[in-house]
Structure formats: structure tokens, C-alpha cells
Amino acid sequence: PDAWETLASHLVGLDFSREAVLQSGLIRPGKQDRGDYDMFRNRLLFPIHDTQGRIVAFGGRVLDGSLPKYINSPESPVYHKGQVLYGLYQAMDAMRHSGDALVVEGYFDVMALHRVGFTHSLAPCGTALTPEHARLLKRFAERVLLVFDQDQAGRQATFKAMDVLLPTGLEVVVVSLPEGSDPDSLLLKAGTQAFQDCLDQARPALDVFIEEQFSLQEQSIESQVRAAELVMQRIRRLPNELQRDLYVKRLAELTGLDRALLLGKAGQQASPAPRRASPNGVQPSVRKPVVRQETAATRSQVFLLRLMLLNDPTIRTEVRQAQTEDLFLDPLFKDLADYLLSRESAEGCLPDDLCSPALSEEQQTLLSSLLVEDEDPAWQEGAERIFADCRRAVHQARLRSRLYELDHREREARACSDEQTLNQCLQERMAITSELKKKF
Incomplete structure (x- = not known):
């Protein structure tokens, strides 16, 4: 409601202590002894669940023209935004079944997609994807489809997400929407099939990154070296040796650089540390565990x-x-x-x-x-x-x-x-x- 203390008064009436309601993030302390006030006053609320279905936080969108348009619950003992994804609890079964996770930017996008059957959709809660998010996604999916804005900020967010996701072994692809569209607006304007067509044309994120780096750079030697180094940083993050080899081959063809040189650079970070020798100088025999990309x-x-x-x-x-x-x-x-x-x-x-x-x-x-x-x-x-x-x-x-x-x-x-x-x-x-x- 559009009132300052409705929720605060209600919670106190239920015998919650002031400390507890402040810690929950639902109430904020007033300044200059003006009293506590409701954080989400006059906002549409989006409940945020953990993987067990418990509500741990809220997102709120303003109902008038004031700013900020969106606010989220602050960090609390039960809510850490870098470890929770909006819609994940509702998407888990669909993700397990399809093997896909559809990551979008906003709460309305998630709701719109679930409404028309894309029930493997979810979104971060006002933050960039984190390694904890990547581990969460890895539990339920093997491929992540990134559907972010097509502007410069959206592209940067896409590649930051790629950097976080690639080391886990997840397949990461980029979905491109028509200029000026987001999932919600595209569904309203063109329908479900138009969005599905965009999903069908998704491309590997690293391919998109490589093309963008070399299209942005001038054709000087220095600029090509700079672009190649940025690409190599990403190739080194790939946990799969065969993938690294294939991308190195592509980079060598694209730049004319020596493939053996690039392979050496790709393996620098992945090289295992030498085993400690035993006192008599003999390397100990270690039985290797079975390791497969998860x-x-x-x-x-x-x-x-x-x-x-x-x-x-x-x-x-x-x-x-x-x-x-x-x-x-x-x-x-x-x-x-x-x-x-x-x-x-x-x-x-x-x-x-x-x-x-x-x-x-x-x-x-x-x-x-x-x-x-x-x-x-x-x-x-x-x-x-x-x-x-x-x-x-x-x-x-x-x-x-x-x-x-x-x-x-x-x-x-x-x-x-x-x-x-x-x-x-x-x-x-x-x-x-x-x-x-x-x-x-």
C-alpha cells in the first residue's frame, strides 16, 4: 500500500521485535527520529525463493514515475543476492528435463516467459551473475542461454556472464533479439514462435565474443595482438581440452598466428603442478580418479x-x-x-x-x-x-x-x-x- 508504516505496524503487532524486522530488510530505520518506514511502500512485489521454495527476499517495482524504478531486499541472514536467482525454484524441473537454463535480465521477462511455456527461465536479482550462480545453474542444466539487451551495456553483461559460466563446463550460448526488444515486449508484439525462432538461432557465446573483438579492433598488428590476447584469456578458462584445441585452431586461422604458439599459451593455466618428490627422489605413484566434465x-x-x-x-x-x-x-x-x-x-x-x-x-x-x-x-x-x-x-x-x-x-x-x-x-x-x- 501507499503508506509509510503499514507493514512495520503489522509486524510489530505480531510480536516481531524491531531488530528482527529491520534485519529482514522489509523495514528501514527513519532518519532524524522520524520512525521506521516500509521499504517497499507503493511497489509491486516479486517474491524471491531459494531452492527449497522458501521466500527469502523481494524485488519491488515502483507504481508511479518515481525513482529508483526497482529496488531489492538488502543482504540478510537468509538472503545473499549473489547466491539466489529469481525464478530458479519454479524453473528447476524444466531445467532438469530440458538441460537448458534461460537467463534473462528482468522479473517481468521471467514471468512473461513462464506464462507462455518457457518455464526454464530465470534472472539474477539486481546483480551480475556470480560464480555461486554458475554452480547453482550447473546443478540443474548443461546449457545456459543468455538473453540480455543488445546495446553496449547488454553486450558487456553477456560477456561478463560468459566469463563466469565457461569455467564450470556449462555450454554458454547467446540469444539475439530484434533491436529494441526484450523477451516481454517481443512476446507481446510478435508471439511465442518469434521468440522460439530467436532461441533456435542462438550461437556459442565465445564465437560471438571472438567475432566482436576482431570487428571492433583496427587492422594494425598491435590491435590484432590485443584482440588475440583477450580471446586467449577466455580460451584458457575452458575446462575441456578438446574445446580449447578447437578454439585455438580457429584463432590461428583467423589471425595467422602460429597454432603451436597459441596451444602453448592455452595450456599455461591448465598445466598441472609437478608432484612433490619423495625423500629418495622418486616420484610417488598416484592413482588418478575418474574425472569427467560434469x-x-x-x-x-x-x-x-x-x-x-x-x-x-x-x-x-x-x-x-x-x-x-x-x-x-x-x-x-x-x-x-x-x-x-x-x-x-x-x-x-x-x-x-x-x-x-x-x-x-x-x-x-x-x-x-x-x-x-x-x-x-x-x-x-x-x-x-x-x-x-x-x-x-x-x-x-x-x-x-x-x-x-x-x-x-x-x-x-x-x-x-x-x-x-x-x-x-x-x-x-x-x-x-x-x-x-x-x-x-
Whole structure:
């Protein structure tokens, strides 16, 4: 309400202490002994939830022409804006199902997108994305679509978000909207399909960054070196060695710089520290853990392996029928799945001791980690549903991987004006995009 002390009086009437209501951030202390006043007076409120669905803060938009237009709850014992995302609680299921997180700038954008079915949408609460935000997104998605303003400030926000997200292994893409549009206004003006078309044309954020750096720079040697150094800073943040190698190759082609030199620079930050020698000068032998880039597809493949270890042979039967080549992208996971199927008895049982000299050290380590994990009782009841979800996630990852391959083929086709190959790529891209929309 448009009143100064309505909420303050109400909370005091409920026996909340003044200290408690001030600490909540809903009330502000008045100046010069004028009394406390309601922070969100005459504002439309947006409740902000944590991942457990508890309201921890509010955003408020003014209802008249006064400034500031938006205010947010201050930091409190239960609210840290760098660790909370508006709409995440409502978006978690959709993010798990699709593997995508759609990050926009405003509360109204999130509401408008959820209203028309883009329920994987969320927004930061009046702050730039933080490493804590990136870790939150990583729990529920493998791809982040950034939908920020197209002006200079929006571009800077996009690339700052990219810098935070890339080191986590998340796939980061940029969605470009028509000039002057935001998601809310585009939906009102052109409808859902127009926004979906923009999503379908999303491009890898690092590709956009590279193009922008070299388009902004003059063609002098100094400016190209400066642009290359900025790009190399981002390439070094990529946790995946193959990605780093591919981007270094592109940068070498773009600049004419020596690829070996760039590869050396790309590996500087990722080089492991030398192991400490033992007193007798011999390097100790360390058994390496199984390390895989944490994505929704990787998690799904691990889940599938855990399901195969259940006493109930149903899932192993389904894996056998579906074939491991279609269910496992990672050769390590596929080979271990084949091994488990080979050890199953005619009665559908696995032996108590699954260890074997036939397994590599990496396979032994992975199998051991799966066997020692606590078994959730709910798995037995929901195994077939989990199997279907995992299978869908792996298939989705396979399709997205093919889209990346098409990106590379399209660039090569454009470079040599190969219209036939370009048309073939575009047709395949449309078919894959249609399948992703239909199934996921």
C-alpha cells in the first residue's frame, strides 16, 4: 500500500521485535527520529525463493514515475543476492528435463516467459551473475542461454556472464533479439514462435565474443595482438581440452598466428603442478580418479550405470535391447556397461564380486565409486522412469553435439562459398532443432 508504516505496524503487532524486522530488510530505520518506514511502500512485489521454495527476499517495482524504478531486499541472514536467482525454484524441473537454463535480465521477462511455456527461465536479482550462480545453474542444466539487451551495456553483461559460466563446463550460448526488444515486449508484439525462432538461432557465446573483438579492433598488428590476447584469456578458462584445441585452431586461422604458439599459451593455466618428490627422489605413484566434465549427459550416463547395478535385472534387459552404443556417449561408460552385461548370469543376476583383471584401472576406479554410493530406496520403485529420463538426456546431448559439428561445417562452407553443403547443413539443423523442440 501507499503508506509509510503499514507493514512495520503489522509486524510489530505480531510480536516481531524491531531488530528482527529491520534485519529482514522489509523495514528501514527513519532518519532524524522520524520512525521506521516500509521499504517497499507503493511497489509491486516479486517474491524471491531459494531452492527449497522458501521466500527469502523481494524485488519491488515502483507504481508511479518515481525513482529508483526497482529496488531489492538488502543482504540478510537468509538472503545473499549473489547466491539466489529469481525464478530458479519454479524453473528447476524444466531445467532438469530440458538441460537448458534461460537467463534473462528482468522479473517481468521471467514471468512473461513462464506464462507462455518457457518455464526454464530465470534472472539474477539486481546483480551480475556470480560464480555461486554458475554452480547453482550447473546443478540443474548443461546449457545456459543468455538473453540480455543488445546495446553496449547488454553486450558487456553477456560477456561478463560468459566469463563466469565457461569455467564450470556449462555450454554458454547467446540469444539475439530484434533491436529494441526484450523477451516481454517481443512476446507481446510478435508471439511465442518469434521468440522460439530467436532461441533456435542462438550461437556459442565465445564465437560471438571472438567475432566482436576482431570487428571492433583496427587492422594494425598491435590491435590484432590485443584482440588475440583477450580471446586467449577466455580460451584458457575452458575446462575441456578438446574445446580449447578447437578454439585455438580457429584463432590461428583467423589471425595467422602460429597454432603451436597459441596451444602453448592455452595450456599455461591448465598445466598441472609437478608432484612433490619423495625423500629418495622418486616420484610417488598416484592413482588418478575418474574425472569427467560434469554435464547433464555425463550425470545421466552415471545414473544408467548405477541402475544397471540394481538387483532387479529389468534395466539391464532394457539396456541390452536398446544397445549400449545408443545409450552411452563416453567410451569409458559404454565399455563398463558392456562388461556388466557380460557378467550377468542366465538368471539375470550379477556376481557379488564384479572386480576383474580385464578391467582397466580407470574402469576399476569408476566401478568402485559406483558400488560404494548409498542406494536410494526410491530408485527401485522409479527405476524405469529414471531410465527413460537418462536415455532422453543422452539423446539430447547427442543432437546438441551434432549441432556443434554443423556449426563448423557451415563456417567452412561459407568460407569457400559452397552453397550445396551449406543448404544441406541448414536442412539438417532445422530437422535437429525440430526434434529437440518436439521431444524435449
